[in-house]
Amino acid sequence: MIDPFQTLGVEARFDLDPDELARRHRDLSRALHPDRYAGAPAAERRLSLSRAIEVNDAFRVLKDPIRRAEALLRRAGVPVGETAEPKPSPDLLMEMMERREELGDARRRKDLVAVRALTEAIRVREREVLASMGRQFAVSDPDSTKLAVVLPELGELRYLRRFLDEASAIEEELTT
Amino acid sequence: MAYSEKVIEHYENPRNVGTLDKNDEHVGTGLVGAPACGDVMRLQIKVSDAGVIEDAKFKTFGCGSAIASSSLATEWLKGKTIDEAEQIKNSMIAEELHLPPVKIHCSVLAEDAIKSAIADFRSKQAAKKALAGQ
Numbered sequence: 001m002i003d004p005f006q007t008l009g010v011e012a013r014f015d016l017d018p019d020e021l022a023r024r025h026r027d028l029s030r031a032l033h034p035d036r037y038a039g040a041p042a043a044e045r046r047l048s049l050s051r052a053i054e055v056n057d058a059f060r061v062l063k064d065p066i067r068r069a070e071a072l073l074r075r076a077g078v079p080v081g082e083t084a085e086p087k088p089s090p091d092l093l094m095e096m097m098e099r100r101e102e103l104g105d106a107r108r109r110k111d112l113v114a115v116r117a118l119t120e121a122i123r124v125r126e127r128e129v130l131a132s133m134g135r136q137f138a139v140s141d142p143d144s145t146k147l148a149v150v151l152p153e154l155g156e157l158r159y160l161r162r163f164l165d166e167a168s169a170i171e172e173e174l175t176t
Numbered sequence: 177m178a179y180s181e182k183v184i185e186h187y188e189n190p191r192n193v194g195t196l197d198k199n200d201e202h203v204g205t206g207l208v209g210a211p212a213c214g215d216v217m218r219l220q221i222k223v224s225d226a227g228v229i230e231d232a233k234f235k236t237f238g239c240g241s242a243i244a245s246s247s248l249a250t251e252w253l254k255g256k257t258i259d260e261a262e263q264i265k266n267s268m269i270a271e272e273l274h275l276p277p278v279k280i281h282c283s284v285l286a287e288d289a290i291k292s293a294i295a296d297f298r299s300k301q302a303a304k305k306a307l308a309g310q
Contacts (some may be wrong), residue, residue: 080212081212082210082212082213082281083212083281083284084212085211085212086211087208087209087211088209088211088216090207092209093207093208093209093216094207096209096216096237097207097216097218097235097237100216100237101235151211152211154211155211155212155214158211158212158213158214159209159211159214159216161214162213162214162215162237166237
């Protein structure tokens with residue numbers, strides 16, 4: 001797997017400046033634009049095109065905090081994904097089960113106010129988890145398997161994301 | 177990714193969705209999750225005094241394969257003894273539902289949920305015995 005930080009030429013860190021990231025992506029995309037290679041030999045055109053695709057893929061990974069965290073962990077040699085990560089805590093599972101059931105109840109009642117209140121509470125949590133992960137990534141050696149300490153919060157972040165995806169689908173359903 | 181017909185069938189008509197009273201001494205509750213996909217699965221069994229599973233319920237927030245795996249598990253659990261239920265393996269669920277390799281972890285989750293529900297039931301029974309023996 002290609003290192004997305006290297007592809008975009010940005011520092012491998014969790015707290016990336018979104019503006020700088022977008023700027024790097026724009027500059028590289030411009031430099032690799034097919035128009036610039038219109039008169040170039042076929043091999044060069046192909047190469048620039050595949051580089052442009054890599055740049056777009058890397059940008060998508062780094063924009064998403066979950067995938068960015070996964071990329072940082074992989075670089076440091078920490079396995080991520082199914083079976084590699086610690087089991088979620090019972091408290092988190094209980095809480096997510098309850099919140100998802102409340103969301104389902106709100107949907108059945110067509111209670112948009114409740115859906116939005118639940119969403120806002122989870123958004124607050126998401127910001128807290130992101131901030132805490134940023135601190136953990138900042139104090140850990142970026143190339144050490146000790147980075148595995150962030151895995152429980154990464155798991156939590158995925159649960160929160162699942163909730164928010166579901167909530168936004170319900171909100172759309174109730175407002176249209 | 178294409179789901180098998182059996183997965184779709186369970187997904188569209190899930191069996192035994194619901195809740196049992198988790199404070200009932202005859203009820204064992206298993207709550208498990210897969211952090212890599214944000215899935216959460218609750219599986220509950222109600223066991224008679226003779227040790228037979230009279231009822232089983234589940235609630236799963238996750239992908240179609242996770243829902244189908246837990247739905248199938250509750251179907252299989254009903255009427256089994258606790259000891260028989262312990263013999264249910266994820267590979268049996270995966271085979272029945274024709275799960276592709278990337279979805280095997282959903283059947284693992286269902287097996288975990290069964291084991292965890294049984295463990296919860298047993299710890300309740302042990303606590304009851306300890307109390308009675310005092």
